[in-house]
Amino acid sequence: MALDADSQNKKAGWQLGRLLTGPFAVIGRVAISWVDNLGASAIFLLLAFLKILRSKQLIKIVQQVYYIGARSTMIIMLVSFFTGMVLGLQSYHALVKFGAQGALGTLVSLTLVRELGPVLTAIMIAARAGSAITAEIGIQRISEQIDALDTMRIDPLRYLISPRIAASIISFPLLTALFDLVGIIGGYVSGVLLLGANASTYVYRVQTSMDMKDVTDGLIKAIVFAVIVSMVCCYQGYFTHMRTDSHGAKAVGLSTTSAVVLSCVLILVSDYVVTSLLI
């Protein structure tokens, strides 16, 4: 009887201990998993980055610039034009209240060049090209095409990942510049042509309010976003087979979703960090 009571006490103590430490264990596991993934991504990025400069990469980089960059121009122009128009529309009505409609060019151009240009461009490319990168690499992974590269002594990081990272670093700033330009034109169309703001003032304000630092800061952000988006999308696709929540085609679908969501979140988080460092 005494033994039974003792073992019951022990069992109760063990259960209480488990109840108290349980949440910490979960948090610990999640934290370890995050740190683990972060480390793996950093190594993945570093190795892929170093392999950009290997031989026979130029053609592959040019091809990827075409897929990631050139083929995104239409959607970027469309989005930036309407973003500029909305910005012009909203800003004009706000500025009119203070009789400051002359500052429309300043507001539109600085908003686009400093913030909206790099951020929206990165999000659009993550949605269009990033998802395609993850899906393509994910399918190559589950259909053993990446293993086939290994067996042929072709380094998959060099062959698949490095050109995409290099192409993103080239494409993102160029597309951001295009976004800024078309966005400013969009602001002109809504503010000047549709709402009647002064055209010369708009152009003059755009020219005088922006300095080189605004442009370079915007392009630095674009490069940071390029590295983040390409790394996240390639990483998610490359390690599709390591997912514990699903397998096969479903895993590719989930990896693609994760890649886009994670890219968007990291774009916004890093935007704050980079802005605070540059400002």
Added chain:
Amino acid sequence: MEIPLIEFKGVTKRFGARSVLERVNLQIYEGQVTTIIGLSGSGKSVLLKHIIGLLKPDEGAILFKGKPLSEMKKSESAANLAQISYMFQDNALFDSMTVYENIALPLRETTNLSKAEIDGRVMARIEQTELEDAAHKYPSELSGGMQKRAALARALATDPRIVLFDEPTSGQDPVRKNAILGMIAQYQRKFGFTAILVSHEIPDVYFISNRILALYDRSIVFQGSPEELENFDHPFKDEVIRSLEGLQNELTGLYSKRQFKVMHHVQLTQKTPGEPYCVAVFSLDDLDIIRTSAGHNAAQVAIRGLGIYIDKHFGAIGGFSTRRRSNEFVTVLPYSDLAEAKSMLKDFVKDFQEQGTYEAWAGARKQTRSARCVEFTVLAGIAQGQPVADIDSVIDAAKSQQKEIARLRCDGRR
């Protein structure tokens, strides 16, 4: 004693708590065709992936020419592994590339060959694997058999010294299966590489293998020639081989070797001592020439045609036949002495010359677009045996008596 090209010493592999390979010991010798047989999910592909370095053992060592891979410098192990090529079970062709680009990929990425040299080598492989019309098609536009051949062409593009084939014939019809196995055997002889196959195709795979490795219950339980496997007494034989080997050969419809032996035994036990029987051995000569000039499928269709004709002719008069080698058939005539058997063979020769050669060639011809003339030569030999005699010695005696019974050159029968 010959040092094995590849050797496993006590290799163990676990995935989580599940052990797939347990203290595996095996030897693979240079220049041979070695086949690993075992049930589905028994770890054959895992074993193959250890050889090429896609997986690392949890315990034990993998040796290349007697030297452990783990003790080699990185450059040395990379150089050894670079000699190996791998043909995946599901082909693993790049679906966004054409067949030509798939085959050219390893040459473009791992060599410094000029564009013209790469083109020459790729086109040679495309011709050898009869993929001329598919060269600029994507894998999704090809049949399963053509995809296999494209994967084979890619595996051979870099002239590897060791080629690993993971279920090369899965999902193929009997003619294609035998054509792929024939192709592997022919290329292995032609290029001299060491071939390691994982296959379920019993007994077809025996025809091309020098050595068989049997994987059973996570370990290698047999290593030896296909003939030695016949006398191997182990649960593996009951559980695996008999479950995979049908009563009839898939390609020809003839009895399997095992069923043939059972029938032979049953027939002989019914005979009184001194009552003779006869054995005829038929061969389709120069199979490699037929493969080269008419293609692998055509060669297999010709073999099948010959097998079916033999079965039809001798089956009607109480004989039973089996395919003994890829191009060799054995027929037992249980109720005939030598004089009767010779008379039967004469009738067969007459029939075969009149109709059989044409039928065999007509079927094979549908498989090839080649306009080149192909010679089919059929040999036959006959010998008399006694119930007490060992069947193999009677077969050998019949084989030594073989002479040409029919020849076909294009459509000109003779």
